[in-house]
Amino acid sequence: MTTAGAGQAEADRGGKGGIRTALAGLTTRGRSFLAAGVAAAICSYVLGQSDLLRVGLLLAVLPLVCAGVLYRTRYRVAGSRRLSPARVPAGSEARVHLRMDNVSRLPTGLLMLQDRVPYVLGPRPRFVLDRVEAGGRREVSYRVRSDLRGRYPLGPLQLRLTDPFGMCELTRSFSTYDTLTVIPRVEPLAPVRLSGEAKGYGDGRQRSLALAGEDDVIPRGYRHGDDLRRVHWRSTARYGELMVRREEQPQRARCTVLLDTRGIAYEGAGPDSAFEWAVSGAASVLVHMLERGYSVRLLTDTGNAVPGEGGDGFAGASQESADAAGLMMDTLAVIDHSDGAGLSRAYDVLRGGNEGLLVAFLGDLDEDQAAVLGRMRQRSPGAVAFVLDSETWVREPSDVPRPLDGSGERLRMLREAGWTALRVPRGAAMDELWRQADRERRGVPAASGGEGP
Structure with missing residues (x-):
């Protein structure tokens, strides 16, 4: 699972972008209101209509106020992503679970969530999250699939904030991403005996015994706790003390x-x-x-x-x-x-x-x-x-x-x-x-x- 907070990313952008970042986030509706307000103000000056000037100021100020309020909003939102599974065969689907937690004391407005994925995994997923209460959470998920093996980055997660009037829209990105590994297809195989061996263990041991023989086993002196069934009587008679066979470690095929x-x-x-x-x-x-x-x-x-x-x-x-x-x-x-x-x-x-x-x-x-x-x-x-x-x-x-x-x-x-x-x-x-x-x-x-x- 990968977790990243969006609040710190918003603060960093706030210091760099200034009012220019806020104005760049104006939507088509916001730009239209601003243009209509400026046009109304110019017409009021030419025609000498004070009422028209008030209308123009209202139209121009509304998107600017929305942009300023949205820009200064600091939602403390934590996001996490979980892959299930993180390693998937080619042609199979994996599910990506996204979770958003509102860790601030204020409820959020309308949130639009978007995750970046490579085009080979499918279209870019987008979700609209309703108002998230303080301390609340929202969970969504989407599926990805690729016929081509490889390692594909998922993320970073993007959070789009908008005001209630739809005048301004700002994007905040999380800093972390995950990797989906698409491995080759694996086909189950029958347990045949291509090398003449039935098991992965034991072949090396059988080979060593066949070459050395029972009489060539190197014994050692008896130690307290050794199994008496491992006593090598021929060596015991030769050396005059109790001798036991060494434990043989089977060689792995x-x-x-x-x-x-x-x-x-x-x-x-x-x-x-x-x-x-x-x-x-x-x-x-x-x-x-x-x-x-x-x-x-x-x-x-x-x-x-x-x-x-x-x-x-x-x-x-x-x-x-x-x-x-x-x-x-x-x-x-x-x-x-x-x-x-x-x-x-x-x-x-x-x-x-x-x-x-x-x-x-x-x-x-x-x-x-x-x-x-x-x-x-x-x-x-x-x-x-x-x-x-x-x-x-x-x-x-x-x-x-x-x-x-x-x-x-x-x-x-x-x-x-x-x-x-x-x-x-x-x-x-x-x-x-x-x-x-x-x-x-x-x-x-x-x-x-x-x-x-």
């Missing part, structure tokens, strides 16, 4: 989501473009893997990893899954095309090994980039690639399909390198492709519809 953001790899723009599908697909996989207990990170072709709490960039056990998901969603909300021409920077990050499952969302590839991806596969136990062919996304559905020998060759190179590579057609459903990747990894025919647990 890892997943790296690689998002190709190269501008040359995509064509078209808008919410239905290939790049937006790739961003949405990456968001879906990130959320899905976090929910399954994986340590996840987002990697782009520029080599930037998100989140970066540790040196490896993964969202580890010290970071809550909800916080990690929120951080990555905020990053994907504003991610844009990069100027890079290749994937070598991402490969430099991955060449260290121990990256876990690798899921890549790729645009158009040439032979060199396909070769780089082939080397990436050697650093991961499992790799899945979703390749978007931009030509199929920019053509109209009624167009005659053209051969895709180039993209087909790149898919063949990825598959030979060990990737589970799928071409993403226009308008494809991420969940169905996710299931298809699992079927291809296990060699199950597509018609059988098999899937992992």
Whole structure:
């Protein structure tokens, strides 16, 4: 919630604008009265009619008095804005709640409330508030919606004051604003076993036991309070004192989501473009893997990893899954095309090994980039690639399909390198492709519809 007071803003403007600010706030009615009064005064002087002069003075003084009184009015009004929710998927609506509190001892007059919003969120909301009693409050709300992801400022809130005769109108602005974050659409995914692992925990522990064996467990001396079930009898007999097994910390399974953001790899723009599908697909996989207990990170072709709490960039056990998901969603909300021409920077990050499952969302590839991806596969136990062919996304559905020998060759190179590579057609459903990747990894025919647990 964001709260700001309008009284201080009015006092600041009062010292700077002077009478010029008050006159600038005259409405069309007020300017008409002032012009009619001046004209009547001139005519009374020319015609020598004193009664006409009194009428002219009345017409001219009324808007000036209204402007002066309104300008010197000091309403102590506090305003607040609340977003529900503050982070919303593209295409969904968020509701903005506005609240006005009269914190002065005097009732207000007619108030016109207006909030500034970007044009992509809809028309600018305007509200008319009746007289607010001393200590009273008024609450209004409006809805915003955007099909384009991004971060959009809301505010500052503007309060328009007017006199009872409608002669003058002044605008007072609050100083604070809020930010609405429109994140990519997230599609629920089936819990398939693309890397051959059923859970986010336990794989590292099973691997260590398989390599070391039960006899190679390093024991330590018994301490008061240790569970006797952890006593290592063979070491106890060897050292002549009670020895217990050390507590093993299970290693969290890892997943790296690689998002190709190269501008040359995509064509078209808008919410239905290939790049937006790739961003949405990456968001879906990130959320899905976090929910399954994986340590996840987002990697782009520029080599930037998100989140970066540790040196490896993964969202580890010290970071809550909800916080990690929120951080990555905020990053994907504003991610844009990069100027890079290749994937070598991402490969430099991955060449260290121990990256876990690798899921890549790729645009158009040439032979060199396909070769780089082939080397990436050697650093991961499992790799899945979703390749978007931009030509199929920019053509109209009624167009005659053209051969895709180039993209087909790149898919063949990825598959030979060990990737589970799928071409993403226009308008494809991420969940169905996710299931298809699992079927291809296990060699199950597509018609059988098999899937992992």
